Amino acid sequence: xxLFKKIDPLLNYLTALxxxxxxxxxxxxxxxxxEGHLKLIRQAASDCDFTLCSIFVxxxxxxxxxxxxxxxxTPAKDIPMLASVGTDILFMPGVNEVYPTNLPESTNFxxxxxxxxxxxxxxPGHFAGVAQVIKRFLDIIQPDRxxxxxxxxxxxxxxxxxxxxxxxxxxxxxxxxxxxxDGLALSSRNVRLQPEDRxxxxxxYQTLEKAKIxxxxxxxxxxxxxxxxxxxxxxxxxxxxxxxADSETLxxxxxxxxxxxxxxCTAVWAGDVRLxxxxxxxxxxxDTPVE
Ligand code: AMP
Numbered sequence: 077x078x079l080f081k082k083i084d085p086l087l088n089y090l091t092a093l094x095x096x097x098x099x100x101x102x103x104x105x106x107x108x109x110x111e112g113h114l115k116l117i118r119q120a121a122s123d124c125d126f127t128l129c130s131i132f133v134x135x136x137x138x139x140x141x142x143x144x145x146x147x148x149x150t151p152a153k154d155i156p157m158l159a160s161v162g163t164d165i166l167f168m169p170g171v172n173e174v175y176p177t178n179l180p181e182s183t184n185f186x187x188x189x190x191x192x193x194x195x196x197x198x199x200p201g202h203f204a205g206v207a208q209v210i211k212r213f214l215d216i217i218q219p220d221r222x223x224x225x226x227x228x229x230x231x232x233x234x235x236x237x238x239x240x241x242x243x244x245x246x247x248x249x250x251x252x253x254x255x256x257x258d259g260l261a262l263s264s265r266n267v268r269l270q271p272e273d274r275x276x277x278x279x280x281y282q283t284l285e286k287a288k289i290x291x292x293x294x295x296x297x298x299x300x301x302x303x304x305x306x307x308x309x310x311x312x313x314x315x316x317x318x319x320x321a322d323s324e325t326l327x328x329x330x331x332x333x334x335x336x337x338x339x340x341c342t343a344v345w346a347g348d349v350r351l352x353x354x355x356x357x358x359x360x361x362x363d364t365p366v367e
Contacts (some may be wrong), residue, residue: 077159081299083173083216086165090217102219104210107131108148108264110133112254114161116223119251121162124221129158130213135171143350148264167217174212175323182208187237193326195230195352196343198316201301203234210235214244221232222246227253227261229339229354230326253353255281261353273346279311280344284355287340291320291357297329308344316343318351323356332357 080086093100101124103116104349109131120127131154138144151168158166184204190196191203214222222239224232232250239246255264259281260274269277283304290300297320304318323339332338339355 077155077163077166079155079168081168081170081173083169086167087216089165093126094218099220100124100217101127101221101223102213102217103127103129103223104213105129105131105156106133106264107154108150108261108267109154110254110262110264110266112225112262114157115254116225116251117158117161119249120221120223123223123249124350126164127162127300128167128217128219129163130169130179130217131207132166132167132169134174134205134209136175136208137202139199139201141332146268147252148267154240174209178366179212183211185238185241187234187259188367190230190233190237193230193321193328194319195343198343201358202309205233206231206234207238211242214242219246221249223249225253226250226356227263227353229356233324233326261351263351265349265351268349273312273349275304276312277346277351278345279308279313280342280353283307284340284342284353287318287320288355288357291332291338291340294332296331304342308342316345318342323358331351 078089080089089098101120103113103120105113117127117129131143131151133147135144155166163182185207187203195354196203222235224235226232232248236248241247258278260266260277261281287300287304291297300320301318305315308315319341321327321339321341322329323337329336329338338357339354343350344353
């Protein structure tokens with residue numbers, strides 16, 4: 077595995093690679109890697125000729141300075157993990173490399189309501205930061221495919237919209253959420269959970285699963301939402317939102333009709349750690365527990 081911290085040598089290397097018509101798979105991450113990230117890399121390595129993973133804790137997508145400061149950074153652990161799953165290049169730039177002072181003004185994209193609801197509503201500016209860093213990385217890397225996790229479902233939709241707006245010839249591959257045996261979605265933030273909050277956290281997935289069954293059985297989304305918030309509260313967790321939405325537009329559903337493809341998304345505080353998770357109703361692939 078090659079490690080690049082600077083853009084210029086990476087550009088040179090990728091130019092030579094592209095001349096050989098090698099398909100490049102790109103997996104953007106913020107590090108503190110776990111099995112969820114590794115699954116994306118394995119998928120990229122099997123679908124593409126060449127796999128590039130980035131580790132960059134992007135300051136512009138953090139609306140909360142404390143969250144940015146506390147975000148786990150474990151490069152010494154991440155690097156051998158990446159090498160073991162077939163990563164060809166690790167790109168690990170510093171903030172000044174990604175955002176030099178002479179960079180042209182970043183574009184303001186229009187994602188309609190996609191970036192206004194849920195994460196967009198509770199983390200103002202978050203998706204503008206995500207779009208900014210993904211656009212910057214696309215310009216540098218020009219991948220053929222980009223691999224992202226369903227765990228961040230709204231992010232997948234926003235990046236898909238970004239690719240459309242840029243007319244970027246890049247295919248986005250969404251990979252299923254990887255979970256612990258008890259259902260908790262793997263997240264870099266899980267290491268910050270206090271032991272008592274870690275015990276409560278599987279209720280998030282259990283509540284999503286139950287909500288999915290209730291929805292399929294014809295219960296009204298608003299009733300399910302109320303029930304879920306209460307259930308999470310009784311488990312000692314605080315739901316910031318629990319939304320049943322159209323899986324393409326993310327508009328809140330008042331009822332599930334045959335035409336609707338639904339996604340159930342939630343953000344929950346377990347102590348001082350904010351966790352997100354979701355389930356898509358029409359998913360083809362079931363969520364996979366960690367082996
Ligand atoms: P992050 O490092 O949190 O920015 O995540 C980098 C990529 O890994 C994103 O595309 C996430 O959606 C994906 N990811 C994070 N956790 C999981 C998980 N538990 N299962 C699948 N993908 C994940």
